[in-house]
Amino acid sequence: MSDPKTIKRLIGCFGTIQLITALSVLKAREKEQHELNLKYEDYLIVTPLFAPQGQNEEFAAFITKMAKSIHSWENIVYLSLNQTKSITEQIQRYGLLEVAPFFHELVGIDEVDEIYLARTWNLENTILMNVYKSAEKICYGDGIGIYFSHAAFLPDNPKIDSLKSLYNHIKKQIKDLLPRKEVFQKQEFDIGYFSLPYAFGEVPPMETVVLDRRIYLKTFQTLRKSLDKLVDFNYIKNLQAKICTESVSIILTSNFSEASRIPLEKEIIAYREFLESQKILPNSVLLIKPHPRDSKQKIAQLKSVLSDLYVDIIPLVEDFLFYLPFEVxxxxxxxxxxxxxxxxxxxxxxxxxxxxxxxxxNVECTIGFGSEIVNKYFYSEHIAGRLKHELDLLSTVGKVRNLIAA
Known part of the structure; x- marks a missing residue:
């Protein structure tokens, strides 16, 4: 038998759940390629994380630690937002060919065969896809393998859209007067691997493979077996003892105020009003699982504001839990x-x-604030988009429940 061919794979990710999803897709690809006599060298680049100030480095460190606990890597690097901006400025000044060797040195490899990313349209992924333009480009989606287009992240506001159109028109007129110099070429994915590719009414523009949930579960089970490398098990045992005989509720917060969709104080009030509407049982314990991009100060404020509603409130803010995928x-x-x-x-x-x-x-979740709270507290330019997102979530969850029940 001939020596196996080495396939060099670069994975870009911006969170722990994205890492789980990307690794699941790697395993799916390996299964497809199992007769091809291949071996793999894997490189991980943690792209800008957009966490609150002071939390980016510890978030990146946790992703790195988690990645090492469940997979073998040739190299892992963290590309900060400041580095991304600096590299972009260098590319604009000197051109991609001049700057690419620096980027190769940063990542640790000159050429890759496959590159795995969640999306094409953010700056860091545009850089990666241009620096390694000969690679096969594979989309693994956001969250647990969900495809989102750029439009899903834009505010639903005609006035803002009009201003953006005017700005882009003026920018184009100015650009047309300047010497033309191509910085980035438009890149597209060759193929996408998703769990729920058509969630939220999206239609992925690339060839699509739908993965069975067992692929993702297997990666989570691998992580569960490695938890002792990541968490304080004495804490976990104490937590289990606290909740084993109680009525337990869990709230998974989101980074609404950090993303400027709602004022901070109103986000906290919104959570309280929502929980008050849910008929809290006597002697209930509440676990607060922060979004990895929540501020820790917000979670402390939330605990204080909710303190009279529950017999005990446990915010999962230890470093080894704050960034850990809640699923595990x-x-x-x-x-x-x-x-x-x-x-x-x-x-x-x-x-x-x-x-x-x-x-x-197959656990049932209560989803969304509902229209009354959204209309009362969210910034006006985000109300329509938020209401649509909640309706899309409910619709997609309904489809998931039907899929599992079938």
């Missing part, structure tokens, strides 16, 4: 090793995190 903590606290349920906590979610829990573990 849920497995450890509430599921046996065969994934049957130990407890049935009430789960309140406001994002696509609900899809992961419903899709993987």
């Amino acid at each position: 903590l849920f497995m450890e606290l509430f599921l046996r090793s065969d994934l049957t349920k130990l407890q049935n906590p009430r789960i309140f979610t406001f994002s696509s995190a609900s899809l992961t829990l419903e899709f993987l573990f």
Whole structure:
């Protein structure tokens, strides 16, 4: 038998759940290629994380630690937002060919065969796809393999859209007067691997492979077996003891104020009003699982504001829990090793995190604030988009439940 061919793979990710999803897609690709006599060298680049000030470095460090605990890497690097801006300025000044060697040195490789990214349209991924333009470009989606286009992240406001159109028109007129110099070529994905490719009414523009949820579950189970490398198990045991005999609720917060969709004080009030509407049971314990891009100060304020509603409130803000994918903590606290349920906590979610829990573990989540709270507290330019997102979440979760029940 001839020596195996080496396939060099570069994975770009911006969070721990994205890392899990990317690794799941790697395994799916390996299964497809198992007869081709291949071996793999894997490189990980952690792209800008957009966490609150002071939290980016610890977030990147946790992603790196988690990545090493469950996979073998040739190299792992963190590309900060400041580095991204600096590299972009250098490319604009000197051209891509001049700057590419620096980028190769940063990542640790000159050429790759495959590059795995969640999306094409953000700056750091544009750089990666141009620096390694000969690579096969593979989309693994956001969250647990969900495709989002750029339009999904824009505010739904005609006035803002008009101003943007005017700005882009003026910018184009000025640009036409300047010497033409191509900086980046438009790049597209060759193929995408998703769990729920048509969620939120999206239609991926590339060839699409739909993966079975068992692919993702296997990666989570691998992470669960490696948890002792990442968390303080004494803390986990104490937490299990606190909640094993109580009525437990879990709220998965989101980074609404950090993303300028709602004022901070109103976000906290919105969570309280929502929970008050949910008929809190006597002697209930509340676990607060922050979004990795939440500010820790916000979570402390939220605990204080909710303190009279629950017999105990436990914010999961330790460094080893703040950035850990909640799904693996849920497995450890509430599921046996065969994934049957130990407890049935009430789960309140406001994002696509609900899809992961419903899709993987068949647990029912309560989703979204509802129109009254959204209309009362969100910034006006984000109300329509937020209401649509909540309706899309509910619709997609309904499809997931039907899929699992079939």
